[in-house]
Amino acid sequence: MKAINMSRRKFLKTSSVVGGGLVVGFAMTGCSTVKLPIEMSDYGFVPNAFLQITPDNTVRFYCPRDEMGQGVTTGLGTLIGEELDVHPQDMEISFAGVHRDYKNPDFGVQGTGGSSSLKAHYLPLRQVGANTRALLVEAAARDLGVSVGDIATESGHVVVAGKRFPYGQFVGTAALLTAPEQAPLKLNADFRYIGTEFSRVDAIAKSTGTAEFGIDIDIPGMHHAVVIRSPIAGAKLSSVDKSGAQNMPGVTDVIEISSGVAVVAEKYWQAKTAAEKLDPTWDDVALAKVDTSTVRQDYAEAMKNEEGVSDTDEGNVVAGLESADHVIESEYWAPYLAHAPMETMNAIVRIENGEADVWSGTQGIVAAQGLVARFSGIPVEKVRAHSTYLGGAFGRRGTLTHVIEATEVAVASNKPIHLLWSREDDIRNGVYRPASLMKIKAGVKNDGSITAWQAKRVGGNITPKTLENMMPALFPGLGDGTIDFMVGLSRDVFASWVVDHSSVEGLYEDYDTANKTVDHVTVDHNLPLTFWRSVGHSYTSLAKEGMVDELAEKVGMDPVQFRVNNTQNNPRLNNVIKVGQQQMKKMQPAEGRYLGFASHHSFSTDVAEIAEVSVEGNEIRVHKVTCIVDCGIAVNPDVVRGQMEGAVMFGLTAALYGDLDLEQGAIKQSNFHDYPILRMGEAPEVDVIIIDSGTEPTGVGEPGLPPIAPAVASAVYKATGQRLRSLPFKLA
Amino acid sequence: MIEFTLNGKAVRTDDDPGTPLLWVVRDTFKLKGSKFGCGAGLCGACTMHIDGKASRTCMTPISAVSGRNVTTIEGLGTPDELHPLQAAWVELSVPQCGYCQSGQIMSAASLLNKNPTPSSADVDAAMSGNICRCGCYVRIKEAVLTVAGQSLAYNADEEIKA
Numbered sequence: 086m087k088a089i090n091m092s093r094r095k096f097l098k099t100s101s102v103v104g105g106g107l108v109v110g111f112a113m114t115g116c117s118t119v120k121l122p123i124e125m126s127d128y129g130f131v132p133n134a135f136l137q138i139t140p141d142n143t144v145r146f147y148c149p150r151d152e153m154g155q156g157v158t159t160g161l162g163t164l165i166g167e168e169l170d171v172h173p174q175d176m177e178i179s180f181a182g183v184h185r186d187y188k189n190p191d192f193g194v195q196g197t198g199g200s201s202s203l204k205a206h207y208l209p210l211r212q213v214g215a216n217t218r219a220l221l222v223e224a225a226a227r228d229l230g231v232s233v234g235d236i237a238t239e240s241g242h243v244v245v246a247g248k249r250f251p252y253g254q255f256v257g258t259a260a261l262l263t264a265p266e267q268a269p270l271k272l273n274a275d276f277r278y279i280g281t282e283f284s285r286v287d288a289i290a291k292s293t294g295t296a297e298f299g300i301d302i303d304i305p306g307m308h309h310a311v312v313i314r315s316p317i318a319g320a321k322l323s324s325v326d327k328s329g330a331q332n333m334p335g336v337t338d339v340i341e342i343s344s345g346v347a348v349v350a351e352k353y354w355q356a357k358t359a360a361e362k363l364d365p366t367w368d369d370v371a372l373a374k375v376d377t378s379t380v381r382q383d384y385a386e387a388m389k390n391e392e393g394v395s396d397t398d399e400g401n402v403v404a405g406l407e408s409a410d411h412v413i414e415s416e417y418w419a420p421y422l423a424h425a426p427m428e429t430m431n432a433i434v435r436i437e438n439g440e441a442d443v444w445s446g447t448q449g450i451v452a453a454q455g456l457v458a459r460f461s462g463i464p465v466e467k468v469r470a471h472s473t474y475l476g477g478a479f480g481r482r483g484t485l486t487h488v489i490e491a492t493e494v495a496v497a498s499n500k501p502i503h504l505l506w507s508r509e510d511d512i513r514n515g516v517y518r519p520a521s522l523m524k525i526k527a528g529v530k531n532d533g534s535i536t537a538w539q540a541k542r543v544g545g546n547i548t549p550k551t552l553e554n555m556m557p558a559l560f561p562g563l564g565d566g567t568i569d570f571m572v573g574l575s576r577d578v579f580a581s582w583v584v585d586h587s588s589v590e591g592l593y594e595d596y597d598t599a600n601k602t603v604d605h606v607t608v609d610h611n612l613p614l615t616f617w618r619s620v621g622h623s624y625t626s627l628a629k630e631g632m633v634d635e636l637a638e639k640v641g642m643d644p645v646q647f648r649v650n651n652t653q654n655n656p657r658l659n660n661v662i663k664v665g666q667q668q669m670k671k672m673q674p675a676e677g678r679y680l681g682f683a684s685h686h687s688f689s690t691d692v693a694e695i696a697e698v699s700v701e702g703n704e705i706r707v708h709k710v711t712c713i714v715d716c717g718i719a720v721n722p723d724v725v726r727g728q729m730e731g732a733v734m735f736g737l738t739a740a741l742y743g744d745l746d747l748e749q750g751a752i753k754q755s756n757f758h759d760y761p762i763l764r765m766g767e768a769p770e771v772d773v774i775i776i777d778s779g780t781e782p783t784g785v786g787e788p789g790l791p792p793i794a795p796a797v798a799s800a801v802y803k804a805t806g807q808r809l810r811s812l813p814f815k816l817a
Numbered sequence: 818m819i820e821f822t823l824n825g826k827a828v829r830t831d832d833d834p835g836t837p838l839l840w841v842v843r844d845t846f847k848l849k850g851s852k853f854g855c856g857a858g859l860c861g862a863c864t865m866h867i868d869g870k871a872s873r874t875c876m877t878p879i880s881a882v883s884g885r886n887v888t889t890i891e892g893l894g895t896p897d898e899l900h901p902l903q904a905a906w907v908e909l910s911v912p913q914c915g916y917c918q919s920g921q922i923m924s925a926a927s928l929l930n931k932n933p934t935p936s937s938a939d940v941d942a943a944m945s946g947n948i949c950r951c952g953c954y955v956r957i958k959e960a961v962l963t964v965a966g967q968s969l970a971y972n973a974d975e976e977i978k979a
């Protein structure tokens with residue numbers, strides 16, 4: 086076999102720490118009595134959260150954010166490694182358990198999402214690296230009898246007069262010293278790793294099948310559980326005849342739990358086959374009367390008849406519309422969508438001697454801990470929550486009903502439980518991107534200036550459901566009654582008083598006009614809703630960019646130039662559009678191919694995309710996408726490119742295929758044959774141009790998604806004269 | 818009792834003959850590199866080689882592999898000794914979440930064994946059964962085409978026999 090030796094590079098380890106060394110964390114807590122995260126050994130100095138350096142010079146980084154593919158282990162490893170002077174590929178990177186020092190500085194809780202990680206940790210983690218380096222230099226100065234000024238550092242070594250000494254040599258002394266709190270950070274010009282490209286630190290593990298996901302956890306005595314749930318969200322079990330499943334081979338328990346009926350067996354396949362024998366009946370719920378046509382009709386009526394709640398009211402829209410030479414009004418539709426991460430939901434729970442362990446790939450391991458505590462009655466301090474790699478998330482792994490299920494089954498069966506959802510469960514029993522009906526009415530003058538922008542959205546809100554899912558997890562001690570009250574309150578508040586901003590974000594912000602209103606009507610049919618990659622932006626971009634194309638056409642202007650003219654108040658977006666404009670001018674699409682342009686600001690990042698599209702019969706083919714992104718400093722430009730490529734594919738799947746139908750309250754689709762995901766043969770080439778604006782990093786996981794659907798729609802308009810205002814795109 | 822060869826070693830199991838190979842490999846033989854994605858032959862996450870040919874093992878009962886050669890991602894290469902495809906995957910930072918990648922690599926390895934110099938369209942055709950929800954397609958294709966044409970000696974004997 087022609088083998089390539091890569092052993093110099095460490096790959097991400099999820100095993101527990103052995104051996105000792107220097108453990109440092111300059112905590113936001115600043116308190117040395119705080120208990121260690123569960124993964125860490127307590128040898129040495131101020132036992133705390135982020136770094137451990139052992140006498141053999143192993144540098145371990147405990148990554149406080151969850152790795153769902155976005156490259157956060159590489160990104161955060163680069164931040165801490167930059168100031169510590171250790172190459173990120175030379176560190177061992179472990180996942181953090183639950184610990185107060187691992188809170189996301191942007192959220193105040195330990196969670197990963199909102200494309201926030203690099204932005205939130207950019208300075209804090211560098212500071213941890215710099216303080217640790219200063220400590221090691223101080224220790225080396227004492228041990229070697231030289232002055233601090235004579236010491237340089239490089240690749241995990243102290244360098245004195247050309248001689249290299251590994252950091253590990255000084256950890257004994259370092260452990261006795263007090264760390265500085267504000268060691269100076271490097272100047273950007275001195276960066277060695279930030280801004281350079283190297284392979285992701287998890288690439289080897291993920292190319293060899295050795296990366297451990299939640300589904301891969303295997304513990305002694307583990308049994309497998311499969312749950313049959315109601316096809317209609319929220320319907321409780323009415324009755325079930327368990328006998329069909331109970332006598333199947335390997336089956337040990339058939340248990341009623343809050344979400345349905347669980348079958349426990351020695352092996353997964355036994356549980357799965359036995360569960361198919363069950364035919365439970367379910368209580369009736371209001372959602373059972375709802376079809377997709379009901380949703381569309383209810384939304385359309387609300388759009389027409391209800392004023393809604395005001396989110397934004399600037400200037401005077403009525404006067405603005407009156408002063409316009411042209412007024413255009415259009416409606417846009419986006420359906421419910423499932424996230425469909427490749428790894429379906431799963432959780433492993435073990436309860437033993439009044440203590441518990443939970444393993445799961447989540448976007449907030451602290452929530453898994455809280456749920457196990459709440460549903461087992463074990464105090465939260467006795468629940469050890471272990472993070473794993475996430476096989477995709479996209480917002481889905483913030484909702485952890487599978488952890489509740491695994492806990493209930495573990496308690497009732499008195500066995501360690503591995504609970505796995507099927508793909509059908511994932512698509513039919515999930516939490517969804519809300520469907521949305523949007524309307525924009527805008528005025529434009531013949532000179533191309535926008536005089537008014539009046540936007541309205543009808544649909545459900547993600548925040549009440551997210552609260553309903555998160556509160557029991559984050560406050561395991563809070564009573565059910567209090568939680569129900571607060572969730573109910575949030576539902577009422579968003580329906581009648583204020584707008585859940587994530588419902589309308591992206592619908593109105595980008596273009597200049599003094600007169601803007603945004604109104605919102607909540608119509609919710611009780612299908613559970615949550616974040617979905619780029620959240621509100623995932624549907625508002627089509628409406629906002631589609632309207633701008635229509636306005637430009639009305640006044641006979643090039644749509645890209647129209648965008649340049651009308652984004653003077655957003656200089657970074659304006660610049661991204663201009664760079665896109667220059668790129669587009671250079672492009673010469675082949676006969677039968679058309680270029681479409683769109684841009685969007687989200688998660689503090691600006692992105693423009695140019696799609697090269699052809700239409701053959703009724704089929705839209707996207708051949709190439711050029712993506713221009715300004716996300717501040719690109720900590721690892723190759724990871725940024727990867728996120729843009731991935732977001733384009735994710736957005737194209739939604740634009741071309743993504744659709745879920747409700748039939749009598751149940752989701753009709755079930756697996757990848759009727760909920761298709763873009764495949765290689767349909768995938769466009771993607772060119773990414775990163776604008777180096779030198780400012781602090783902003784989000785990259787989500788912002789690449791919003792522009793793609795409107796860019797394709799714009800190209801299709803050129804090809805066919807049809808305006809696509811409804812997702813997924815269908816040609817007449 | 819069903820016997821077959823798993824990554825070069827003779828194995829036997831008394832799992833029900835109807836059990837899909839994927840679950841026997843994962844739950845009985847504890848090799849977790851091959852993944853479950855759909856259970857219906859639609860995504861390729863479970864791809865292994867059966868006598869050198871890429872197969873969707875979530876749909877393959879173990880009764881069908883009796884006496885045959887099964888190779889999983891673990892049998893292709895290891896972190897210290899990467900198969901050239903795996904090295905290309907690392908070099909180009911192909912994986913994002915990584916969950917689909919064992920299946921992608923096994924499909925690619927099977928393609929290159931049959932057709933060492935595939936065209937771009939050949940790669941599309943051979944890889945179209947493997948979904949990547951993270952959308953790593955651009956890089957997967959680039960990695961396959963980078964390795965195409967290099968000598969790939971893995972399990973060559975079985976490949977030819979198949």
Ligand code: FES
Pocket residue numbers: 852853854855856857858859860861862863864873874875876
């Ligand atoms: S799990 Fe086998 S093809 Fe999807």
Ligand code: FES
Pocket residue numbers: 154427476477912913914915916917918948949950951952953
């Ligand atoms: S890398 Fe995530 S599904 Fe392919």
